[in-house]
Every structure is written in C-alpha cells, then in structure tokens.
Amino acid sequence: MHVPPKKPYDLSVNHAPKRKDILSRDQKKLAIANALRYFPSHQHTELAQDFLEELNTYGRIYMYRYRPDATICARPINEYPGKSEQAKAIMLMIQNNLDYAVAQHPHELITYGGNGAVFQNWIQYRLTMKYLAEMTDEQTLVMYSGHPMGLFPSHKNAPRVVVTNGMMIPNYSKPDDWEKFNALGVTQYGQMTAGSYMYIGPQGIVHGTTITVLNAVRKIAKNREDFKGKLFVTAGLGGMSGAQPKAGNIAGVISVTAEVNPKAAHMRHSQGWVDEIIENISELVDRVKRAQEGKEVVSVAYLGNVVEVWETFFESGVFVDIGSDQTSLHNPWAGGYYPVGLSFDEANKLMAEQPEEFKKHIQSSLKRHAEAINKHTERGTYFFDYGNAFLLESSRAGAEVMAPNGVDFKYPSYIQDILGPMCFDFGFGPFRWVCASGKPEDLKKTDEIACQVLEEMMEISPEEIQQQMADNIQWIKGAQENKLVVGSQARILYADAEGRMKIASAFNQAIAKGLIGPVILGRDHHDVSGTDSPYRETSNIYDGSKFTADMAIQNVIGDAFRGATWVSIHNGGGVGWGEVINGGFGMLLDGSEAADRNLRMMLHWDVNNGIARCNWARNENAIYAIKRAMEQEPNLRVTMPNLVDPETIQNLFN
Numbered sequence: 001m002h003v004p005p006k007k008p009y010d011l012s013v014n015h016a017p018k019r020k021d022i023l024s025r026d027q028k029k030l031a032i033a034n035a036l037r038y039f040p041s042h043q044h045t046e047l048a049q050d051f052l053e054e055l056n057t058y059g060r061i062y063m064y065r066y067r068p069d070a071t072i073c074a075r076p077i078n079e080y081p082g083k084s085e086q087a088k089a090i091m092l093m094i095q096n097n098l099d100y101a102v103a104q105h106p107h108e109l110i111t112y113g114g115n116g117a118v119f120q121n122w123i124q125y126r127l128t129m130k131y132l133a134e135m136t137d138e139q140t141l142v143m144y145s146g147h148p149m150g151l152f153p154s155h156k157n158a159p160r161v162v163v164t165n166g167m168m169i170p171n172y173s174k175p176d177d178w179e180k181f182n183a184l185g186v187t188q189y190g191q192m193t194a195g196s197y198m199y200i201g202p203q204g205i206v207h208g209t210t211i212t213v214l215n216a217v218r219k220i221a222k223n224r225e226d227f228k229g230k231l232f233v234t235a236g237l238g239g240m241s242g243a244q245p246k247a248g249n250i251a252g253v254i255s256v257t258a259e260v261n262p263k264a265a266h267m268r269h270s271q272g273w274v275d276e277i278i279e280n281i282s283e284l285v286d287r288v289k290r291a292q293e294g295k296e297v298v299s300v301a302y303l304g305n306v307v308e309v310w311e312t313f314f315e316s317g318v319f320v321d322i323g324s325d326q327t328s329l330h331n332p333w334a335g336g337y338y339p340v341g342l343s344f345d346e347a348n349k350l351m352a353e354q355p356e357e358f359k360k361h362i363q364s365s366l367k368r369h370a371e372a373i374n375k376h377t378e379r380g381t382y383f384f385d386y387g388n389a390f391l392l393e394s395s396r397a398g399a400e401v402m403a404p405n406g407v408d409f410k411y412p413s414y415i416q417d418i419l420g421p422m423c424f425d426f427g428f429g430p431f432r433w434v435c436a437s438g439k440p441e442d443l444k445k446t447d448e449i450a451c452q453v454l455e456e457m458m459e460i461s462p463e464e465i466q467q468q469m470a471d472n473i474q475w476i477k478g479a480q481e482n483k484l485v486v487g488s489q490a491r492i493l494y495a496d497a498e499g500r501m502k503i504a505s506a507f508n509q510a511i512a513k514g515l516i517g518p519v520i521l522g523r524d525h526h527d528v529s530g531t532d533s534p535y536r537e538t539s540n541i542y543d544g545s546k547f548t549a550d551m552a553i554q555n556v557i558g559d560a561f562r563g564a565t566w567v568s569i570h571n572g573g574g575v576g577w578g579e580v581i582n583g584g585f586g587m588l589l590d591g592s593e594a595a596d597r598n599l600r601m602m603l604h605w606d607v608n609n610g611i612a613r614c615n616w617a618r619n620e621n622a623i624y625a626i627k628r629a630m631e632q633e634p635n636l637r638v639t640m641p642n643l644v645d646p647e648t649i650q651n652l653f654n
C-alpha cells in the first residue's frame, strides 16, 4: 500500500484530549519502532517523522493519515465482502462502534468513556477489516488490544474472533501503566463494549439508568402516587451520566443534575434529555421548591459545580429524597472531576500546567462534597454510589465516607442496593441484539417477538420476578416510540437466562422462516456474570471474593466453547484500569439448527455462571434463582452453600 497524504486535524469532530507525555526519549524510539512494524522499510523515513509528531502533539500515535475517507457506519450485513457470515457480522459491529454518530472521539478510535478504544491506530483497523473479509469459518482471528495478531486455524464452532484488551501482569496495572504501555503501542483500554464491538449508543445507558432510578425511588416510596414530588440530586451530563435526567422523567420525579461543562449541558438540553438549564444557584433553589410544591415531573440541569448544589440545598432547607453522583471519578486527575471553587476553564488550565496542585484541589473538593452529602443523609436523604468510584476516591482523599467498621463505605453502591439484589441475583441483565439487515422493520418485528415471549413468560413467572418482567414489558412496548436507535438497528432489554434463551430462540425461528434477517446477540459487560469489579458489579459479593476475577475469566472461556461468534476479556472499564476485569460475547443468529443449539447452551451458561457465584456468596435471591434454574435444567448441578448461624461464629470470639 502506498503512503496516503497527511490529513488535516478536523476541528469539527470531538477529539480525545492530549494524553500524558509519559515516555522517556528511549521509550519514544521504541514506540516509533513499534508503529513502523506495520509498514515496509522504504516507507519508514517518511512515516517515522509523522509518528513522532503525533506522539509529541497528542501523546499517542493514531496514524491519522490512514483514517479511511469513506463513511464508517453499520451497513446491512450483505454489503460486507467475505467468505464468512460471522466475520461480516463482526465487521458490521466494528464499524458501528466507530460510526461518527456513535463514537465519542471517532478519529482517535474511541467509542465512549474518554478512553474506550476499539483499536489503537488506523492501520490496526484496516488490517483487521482485511483479515475479516478474507477469513473462513475454519479460522479464528486473534486480537491483542487492537492489534490483529493473525488468523489461526480452528473450526466452525470456534469463535471467529477472540479479543483481549489491556490484559496486564497484575503488578503493571496502575493508571500510569496504561498511559505508558498504550503510548508504546502495546496495549489499550477497551472499556467494556468499546473494545468488544458491542456498543449500541445511548440506548443501553438510558435503559440501565431508568431501571436504577426507578428502583431507587421504589426503595423510598410507598407506591407510584408517592413518587410525585420526590427530588433526585446528582451530577454529570456526559456520555453515560447524561441519561440521568431522562431516567428521572421516566421514573416520574424531579431531578437536578449539576454539570460544569456548558457544552455538555447544552447538548443534552438540545437533545431533549433535560428539560431546563439554570445557571444561578438561588434561582435553582426557587425552581426546585416550586417543583416540589407542585409535585412536578421535571428535570433541571444546573450549570455549575455539584458541591454548590449540595451545600446550598442544605442551607436553604431543600429536602433531597435521593442523591447520587456520576462525575467521572474513575479518572479523577485528568478531567473526570472538576473541583469546586475553580471555574471550568481555570480547572482545565491548572490540570495541564500544575497537575499536583490540581490534585490537591480535587481532594479538598471531594471532602467538601462528601461532608455536604453527609449532612443531607442525616436529614434522611437516601444516597447511593453510582459505580463511578465516588466513594473510593472520596475515601482516598480523606473524606468521611467510611462505615464504623473502617472497611466498608457508609453508603451502598447501586449494585449493592439496587441492581444486585433486584436484577443481577435473579439473572436479569442487559441483553441486547442488533438486526444485521439494517432494516427498522426487522427491529420492530424483533420487539414484537420479544414482547410476546415476555408476556407469555410473565403469566407463569413466580412472584419474586414479576416486577422485573413488568418493567421490561413496559420498556419494550415503549421502545419504538422512544426512538432510541443511534447507529445500528439495536435493542436492549433486561432479561434473565430463561428470557434471553426464549427470545433468542424465537428470533432464530423467525430468521429460519424468512420473516427477518440475521440477528446479532450480545450484552453489556455490566452484567451478572461478565464482570468482576469490587466497587461496582460485584460490590454485593460479601464472602471476600469480590477482589478475585475467576468469574469473568470462567465466563469468557465458557462462552467461547459454547458457540459464541466472538468473545472478549478486558482490564479496566467504568471504574478504571486495574480495578475491574470484564468480558462479553457476540453471537450471530442465522436461523440454523447450530445457532439454536449454541444460543441455548451459551446463554444458559452466560447468565447462570454469575448466579451460581452469587449463590455461593450466600446472596439470598441468587440462592433462590439457582435452585429454580436447577429445577428447569437437570444437567445443571451447582454447589450450594450451607448457611451458618452468625451466633455460632460470634461465640468463638466471645
């Protein structure tokens, strides 16, 4: 391939921030040599200069000049070249993750979360697409953190692609290790669905956030009538956090979401995700009091720091029913959290010029932030951590957020209190599918099929899961109307193992009958079995095993030999590099008998693995759910925990 001309830096596109200039002189030489491995030696002189410039200017080598000129988006599956339908499905999903309408920093190949990469550079993208277009169903493509290692002989029922992202020797998994090894070009942060080609735009977040906010209100409200006039206070109108006001509206409460970045706030307002923007704090107090008196359902964005909101609401006697936070504290020092007392611009300047000073501001802001929340909770506010490492970073900053035992936090995470016991322990999680034909009418048909399956299931569902079934039927009924599709024709739906298998099997039959085109199944990694993350997904594991990652690793291995079309396993994702191991899968349904066999085997494992683990950790609802799963499937035999009377142990220490 000839060297394409350099491309101008396109300012109309949202770009990744300049990354830390972390490499030594010798390491920079290594990074350039690493990048040049993809090119013949006669091109090295020209490219070496270009790559050094990129490294010095952006902190990474993206190989911008290799970015294709053609539009990148999910095309109908039959428009992809190749010999393998499964490989074509993967190309479709890769292109969806890089679609400019979907991706956060498309030119840097970042799908979401600021650093969630599909590839490290554009040559990896090109090479991967080439391999996928050439491979057969007797080969497997091996992906090392965005780098296609190559095609290896395998067999029809093996995954077509195996993805690993950011897998490190544990001692080299600190945040700066990511900066360094990513700059060297040997690893990447795949987040969850970014590096595994399974992102479906904001729809997934809206659904998950709605379920969380709805169930948070249920914890404090007696009935639906009692929801009215309840106030939810939080922060963040960014990628995922931007769904909070929309979820607040769907749940039927008043929400106040603080956001320091005017661009983010105005974007969500213009998209209709938040109803009003207020810039003045006393105006905000008046507006909220009015909304409480009138029991309105309204979402208000406050353009300013969330610490001001908590402090002022306390002083002004505004009672907050529910509180949380979705600033990006998984990335505290590089723009994830803006300290109170500095303007947005001042903070950005200090962060770049005096990072140590900036760090001190954040730590004291977090102390103030937690102190104000503590005052509210003493008055009766229900506060939960939204999996953004708020409590973790606040505790590291010395804020008063620890429980009396000095080990646990004072407040629960949303998984401990809400998603864990109400959803994950029963196996309900973010199942999703993409209609590979690209036809909206196929999506509509799949919605109808899924709804019918759920309604039939609900008639005979036990009491314990009736609420979940009802919420999901309501979601799928409103899905078309809510117009949540961005990019591929995708749908998310929380379902348990039985629901996922029955829905997928019904899709496969519809494909076999020619009623719809092929369907790609997947899920968010933020699910019952896929993710070990002690401060988030597995924060409701209380047997001490939440710092292990056996479940996520077992899960991906088990999915791989039960017929997944592709599998992935990642370090990082949501809460930060070194803090989580998470995995996922993709599966093409083509209407065949093999697809039907695979979906039953793999989806059953993909959910019940996690339930079995929660059961072993003695989670009550998981014990119930795994017993039910064993009754339904005689080949499933799970080791059951014997519960011990706490007094028996206490007596030993008296």
Ligand SMILES: NC(=O)c1ccc[n+]([C@@H]2O[C@H](COP(=O)([O-])OP(=O)(O)OC[C@H]3O[C@@H](n4cnc5c(N)ncnc54)[C@H](O)[C@@H]3O)[C@@H](O)[C@H]2O)c1
Binding pocket: 113, 114, 205, 208, 209, 235, 236, 237, 238, 239, 240, 241, 242, 243, 258, 259, 260, 261, 264, 304, 305, 306, 307, 326, 327, 328, 329, 330, 331, 335, 336, 337, 338, 339, 340, 386, 387, 388, 389, 573, 574, 575
């Ligand atoms: N929504 C979910 O389902 C979910 C689930 C788990 C975890 N999370 C976590 O939530 C966090 C947010 O995710 P995101 O994609 O929205 O990130 P993001 O960076 O796009 O958005 C965070 C927003 O918070 C704003 N902000 C930062 N400090 C602030 C402050 N002090 N006051 C007011 N606004 C402030 C930022 O300007 C930014 O717009 C992440 O840590 C993520 O892992 C979200």
